[in-house]
Amino acid sequence: MQATSPARAFTTKKQFYAQFKKKSIAHELWLRFLKNKTAVIGLVIFCIIVAVAVAAPWLTSYDNVVIKMNIGDRLQHPSMVHWFGTDELGRDILARIVYGARVSLLIGFSAIFVSLVVGLVLGGAAGYYGGKIDSVIMRAMDVFLSLPDVLLALAIIAAFGNTKVNLTVAIGLAFAPKFSRVVRSAVMGVRDNEYIEAARSIGAVDWRIIARHVLPNCIGPIIVQVTLYVANAILTIAALSFIGLGIQPPTPEWGNMLASGRTYMRDFPHIVMAPGLAIFFTILALNLLGDGLRDTLDPRLKH
Amino acid sequence: MDAQQNTLEIKNLTVEYVVDDEIVHAVTGVNITIPAGKTFGLVGETGAGKTTTALSILNLLPAPAGRIVSGEIAVNGQDVFKLSPKQLLAMRGSQVAMVFQDPMSSLNPIKTVGEQIAEGMKIHRGVSDKEALVQATNMLELVGIPGSRVTEYPHQFSGGMKQRVIIAIALACNPDLLIADEPTTALDVTIQAQVLKLLRELKDNSRMAMLMITHALGIVAEVCDYVGIMYGGRIVECGTLADIFDNLRHPYTRGLFDSLPDIENRRAELKPIPGLIPDPMNLPPGCAFHPRCAYAKPECSRDFPQVRWLSDTHYVSCHLYNETLENML
Amino acid sequence: MVRYIIKRLFELIPVILVLTFIVFAILSMTPGDATTIILGSDYTPELGAKLRVELGLDRSLLVQYFHYITHLVQGDFGMSYVTRAPVLDQLRPRLANTAWIVASAMILCVSVGIPIGIRSATKPNSFFSQCAMVFGLMGVSMPIFWLGLLLILFFSVNLGWLPSSGMDHGLKSLILPAITLGFNYMANIMRTTRSSMMEAIRQDFIRTARAKGVAEHDVIYDHALGNALMPTITIIGMNVGTLLGGVVLTETVFSIPGMGRLLVEAINQRDTPCVLGTLVVMAICVAVSNLIVDLIYAYMDPRIRAQYGAKARKA
Numbered sequence: 001m002q003a004t005s006p007a008r009a010f011t012t013k014k015q016f017y018a019q020f021k022k023k024s025i026a027h028e029l030w031l032r033f034l035k036n037k038t039a040v041i042g043l044v045i046f047c048i049i050v051a052v053a054v055a056a057p058w059l060t061s062y063d064n065v066v067i068k069m070n071i072g073d074r075l076q077h078p079s080m081v082h083w084f085g086t087d088e089l090g091r092d093i094l095a096r097i098v099y100g101a102r103v104s105l106l107i108g109f110s111a112i113f114v115s116l117v118v119g120l121v122l123g124g125a126a127g128y129y130g131g132k133i134d135s136v137i138m139r140a141m142d143v144f145l146s147l148p149d150v151l152l153a154l155a156i157i158a159a160f161g162n163t164k165v166n167l168t169v170a171i172g173l174a175f176a177p178k179f180s181r182v183v184r185s186a187v188m189g190v191r192d193n194e195y196i197e198a199a200r201s202i203g204a205v206d207w208r209i210i211a212r213h214v215l216p217n218c219i220g221p222i223i224v225q226v227t228l229y230v231a232n233a234i235l236t237i238a239a240l241s242f243i244g245l246g247i248q249p250p251t252p253e254w255g256n257m258l259a260s261g262r263t264y265m266r267d268f269p270h271i272v273m274a275p276g277l278a279i280f281f282t283i284l285a286l287n288l289l290g291d292g293l294r295d296t297l298d299p300r301l302k303h
Numbered sequence: 304m305d306a307q308q309n310t311l312e313i314k315n316l317t318v319e320y321v322v323d324d325e326i327v328h329a330v331t332g333v334n335i336t337i338p339a340g341k342t343f344g345l346v347g348e349t350g351a352g353k354t355t356t357a358l359s360i361l362n363l364l365p366a367p368a369g370r371i372v373s374g375e376i377a378v379n380g381q382d383v384f385k386l387s388p389k390q391l392l393a394m395r396g397s398q399v400a401m402v403f404q405d406p407m408s409s410l411n412p413i414k415t416v417g418e419q420i421a422e423g424m425k426i427h428r429g430v431s432d433k434e435a436l437v438q439a440t441n442m443l444e445l446v447g448i449p450g451s452r453v454t455e456y457p458h459q460f461s462g463g464m465k466q467r468v469i470i471a472i473a474l475a476c477n478p479d480l481l482i483a484d485e486p487t488t489a490l491d492v493t494i495q496a497q498v499l500k501l502l503r504e505l506k507d508n509s510r511m512a513m514l515m516i517t518h519a520l521g522i523v524a525e526v527c528d529y530v531g532i533m534y535g536g537r538i539v540e541c542g543t544l545a546d547i548f549d550n551l552r553h554p555y556t557r558g559l560f561d562s563l564p565d566i567e568n569r570r571a572e573l574k575p576i577p578g579l580i581p582d583p584m585n586l587p588p589g590c591a592f593h594p595r596c597a598y599a600k601p602e603c604s605r606d607f608p609q610v611r612w613l614s615d616t617h618y619v620s621c622h623l624y625n626e627t628l629e630n631m632l
Numbered sequence: 633m634v635r636y637i638i639k640r641l642f643e644l645i646p647v648i649l650v651l652t653f654i655v656f657a658i659l660s661m662t663p664g665d666a667t668t669i670i671l672g673s674d675y676t677p678e679l680g681a682k683l684r685v686e687l688g689l690d691r692s693l694l695v696q697y698f699h700y701i702t703h704l705v706q707g708d709f710g711m712s713y714v715t716r717a718p719v720l721d722q723l724r725p726r727l728a729n730t731a732w733i734v735a736s737a738m739i740l741c742v743s744v745g746i747p748i749g750i751r752s753a754t755k756p757n758s759f760f761s762q763c764a765m766v767f768g769l770m771g772v773s774m775p776i777f778w779l780g781l782l783l784i785l786f787f788s789v790n791l792g793w794l795p796s797s798g799m800d801h802g803l804k805s806l807i808l809p810a811i812t813l814g815f816n817y818m819a820n821i822m823r824t825t826r827s828s829m830m831e832a833i834r835q836d837f838i839r840t841a842r843a844k845g846v847a848e849h850d851v852i853y854d855h856a857l858g859n860a861l862m863p864t865i866t867i868i869g870m871n872v873g874t875l876l877g878g879v880v881l882t883e884t885v886f887s888i889p890g891m892g893r894l895l896v897e898a899i900n901q902r903d904t905p906c907v908l909g910t911l912v913v914m915a916i917c918v919a920v921s922n923l924i925v926d927l928i929y930a931y932m933d934p935r936i937r938a939q940y941g942a943k944a945r946k947a
Contacts, residue, residue, distance in 0.1 A: 143647060143650045143651060143654070144654070145873075146647065146651055146873070146915065146918050146919055146922060147651060147654070147655075147873065147915055147918065148873030148874055148876050148877040148914075148918065149873075149874075149877060150874075150877030150878075150880060151873075151876065151877055151880075151911060151914055151915075154880070154895065154899065154911075155655050155658045155659060155907075155911055156658055157899070158658075158659060158662070158898075158899040158904075158907050159658050159659050159660075159661050159662045160661070160662070231773075235775055238775060238777075239775070239777060239880075239881055242777045242881065242884070243880060243881065243884050243896050244896070244900065245896065245899060245900075255777075258777065258778060258781065262781065265781060265784075265785060266785075266789050269785055272778070272781050272782075272785075275778075276775065276778035276781065276782070279775045279778060280773060280774060280775060280778065283773040283774075283775070284769070284770070284773035287769065287772060287773050288769070361843060363839065363842060363843060392845045392846075392847055393845065394845070395842070395843055395844060395845035396843065396844035396845035396846075397845060400843070400844075401843040403836065403839065403840065403843075405836060408835060408836040408837065409836045409837055409839070409840045410837055410840065411837040411840075411841070411855055411858075411859070412837075412859065412934070412935070413858050413859055413862075413932065413933065413934055414855075414858075415934075422841075422844060422846065423844045423845065426844070426845055426846065426847075427845060456934040456935070458934075458935050469840070472840070472844065
């Protein structure tokens with residue numbers, strides 16, 4: 001065997017490992033992801049939506065354009081002035097769509113964040129400890145899973161009202177059982193690997209093992225599910241707003257825009273086009289992204 | 304040999320796989336002849352092209368990747384590649400039957416064992432459901448499984464018994480040719496012995512020809528009349544059992560036999576063949592074995608050696624025998 | 633097999649109990665006083681207190697729940713705060729309408745989704761298959777309430793072929809709602825069937841069947857499909873709940889007097905017994921349909937059948 005050059009004295013672990021890395025794993029995964037055309041399209045569309053949502057205050061004025069009624073201009077068809085036309089109160093639909101994105105994305109992500117936290121705790125515990133704890137948690141989750149998300153969210157809203165916070169919590173709790181399942185199976189897949197035993201054998205404490213070894217390896221499926229559930233959450237918010245139990249007018253939300261525009265849609269179909277397309281493209285983008293992430297992160301699923 | 308007598312004749316078969324724009328030369332110029340009632344052992348390591356050869360006989364190559372480039376395969380004198388799809392279906396299972404390597408996954412989990420045995424009979428012999436079931440029961444008995452188990456499901460059988468069921472399925476319509484692709488590889492040694500015994504008995508009791516694909520020389524010795532050694536998609540040496548076991552000529556064949564541990568001489572060092580099996584996508588030029596061959600000469604890396612007949616039954620493909628037929632090893 | 637059914641039926645009861653308890657518990661946390669809602673303008677503190685005792689609202693949660701359940705099994709869903717009449721009277725006619733829509737949606741989804749899924753699995757690179765994949769992706773991304781509006785615009789307003797609301801036109805009334813409700817579901821079923829079929833076709837026993845000389849048609853529809861249906865049925869079962877969630881939206885879009893709309897109205901009117909009643913009925917439906925799907929699955933999978941049926945032997 002030839003001798004390699006002697007290792008330099010390193011002060012941090014990072015430096016020590018850096019000499020061996022050719023390309024980081026993240027870089028390789030990114031390249032793989034890029035090969036999947038539909039996934040990239042999804043990512044691009046989603047980034048556009050987020051960018052537009054973030055830039056909303058610079059693009060148009062909230063009070064003047066989005067909320068303020070302008071009866072004189074009502075129900076105008078799409079034109080150069082109003083790209084998507086105006087709604088029944090004379091407001092520019094495009095501006096409302098842009099602001100609507102903020103609401104949907106904000107609540108969607110917050111709700112899934114709630115789900116994630118609950119799911120990580122419960123699913124992680126169930127998956128890691130197994131046995132009785134697993135049984136108890138999973139049976140509880142199974143019961144909740146029996147109830148469809150919309151209905152569970154409706155029950156919570158019926159009880160507590162439909163403020164933004166309530167909506168977030170309601171949707172978050174509705175998705176938490178599903179997340180727990182995902183986390184649990186990811187954890188179980190990793191738990192039996194030998195490096196966990198190795199970590200235990202050198203005396204690592206449980207929470208440390210979970211945090212530093214188990215969870216990082218579960219990130220793959222979790223990220224995929226996060227993406228898909230955010231899509232679902234946004235859809236649920238729009239649905240709830242559509243039936244009047246979500247975000248209330250005059251706050252623009254794609255769902256409630258559809259609901260209020262509905263009365264006029266026979267003669268002014270444009271009024272239901274833009275909000276619907278917005279919801280559709282957002283969810284499509286997230287689905288494409290989620291599928292793409294799934295293909296990238298789990299090579300076995302490719303045939 | 305009279306052509307009518309030969310159950311199987313493969314002439315100059317060349318098969319490739321096209322994978323992502325790369326061509327894999329799985330089988331090149333293979334010739335195999337099996338007379339009725341005889342067993343041909345096709346020996347080689349994984350990736351040598353044995354299974355591909357077998358699948359070609361029944362035209363079962365995975366489409367669209369697998370392509371038969373050239374060659375002829377005749378079963379009982381009939382050219383397989385000229386058969387209509389219907390005729391091909393009629394041949395599969397009745398004239399030619401196949402037993403695959405992994406018994407655990409080769410049976411349909413949601414059908415009873417009896418149904419799976421009976422299916423072939425219903426298709427090829429047109430027997431009624433009831434009659435087929437009766438015959439299925441008999442087949443089970445034939446392979447050494449109690450006939451009462453005909454209504455059970457595959458998951459209720461152990462690995463060895465599953466393989467017997469698969470043999471029963473294969474034999475259900477009295478095929479003229481049985482192709483057995485590593486039938487015992489996935490089984491425990493004791494079960495292996497049972498299955499081999501069964502195959503030998505079946506062979507002895509009928510005029511069924513058998514193509515036995517294996518990488519174990521021990522099995523070859525037990526069951527085969529003829530042997531073909533395959534490497535890198537070609538047959539490098541072929542002959543009767545005696546030809547190969549007593550008078551081997553090809554360096555690879557020599558390597559195979561040498562790598563068997565000698566139970567008599569426990570102190571001897573193991574003699575593996577140096578190097579690795581070639582990647583079918585990237586076969587070495589000339590003779591595929593030359594990088595690992597102790598006898599390699601310059602021409603070995605240029606041209607593939609011609610076939611030299613050493614006797615009526617024995618031929619070898621090796622540049623060592625270009626000038627002489629004497630044993631060069 | 634019968635033993636398995638009975639076992640699962642027994643397990644259904646605790647599930648339903650827990651589900652109803654959860655819903656009950658959530659709703660009991662509604663802030664505000666039920667008595668003010670019921671009495672409305674007639675409210676006085678004394679009447680309110682009396683009513684509270686009468687309704688049992690001063691007891692503990694568990695006692696209230698017990699009270700509710702014992703009445704529920706006798707068919708008494710309590711009294712609506714709004715109509716002052718038994719909730720059951722409101723539920724009954726609505727249930728039929730909802731049942732019609734859900735049933736037609738399911739039939740549509742299964743009879744269209746599964747064959748398309750199979751077809752696109754057998755020829756994965758064909759034009760048909762690519763179209764099916766695109767349709768599948770669109771299908772799961774489509775918000776069904778928007779789809780309903782589009783369908784109304786096109787088929788009712790533009791073409792005038794189909795009614796845009798209500799249930800008065802017999803079967804015609806069902807078409808658009810069924811398509812709307814089932815759209816996501818159908819796309820899901822199609823995608824799942826496709827991937828399970830592709831997975832099944834790759835299995836070794838398919839190779840065995842082909843080697844036996846089984847015709848390709850039977851290889852697909854007899855050998856592969858039987859195995860592919862099982863994961864598909866699981867997915868179908870897991871998503872029945874989403875159908876019930878979608879029913880709320882569909883009935884709103886098409887103005888159909890069903891359970892979904894009743895639920896929304898009841899929530900808006902703060903009619904807790906009615907909300908409770910609707911949710912309970914829906915929860916029971918979901919639990920029962922999950923059970924049915926499980927039973928179908930168990931019937932199809934001989935491994936489970938063997939466990940509970942004939943003696944299982946391993947040689």
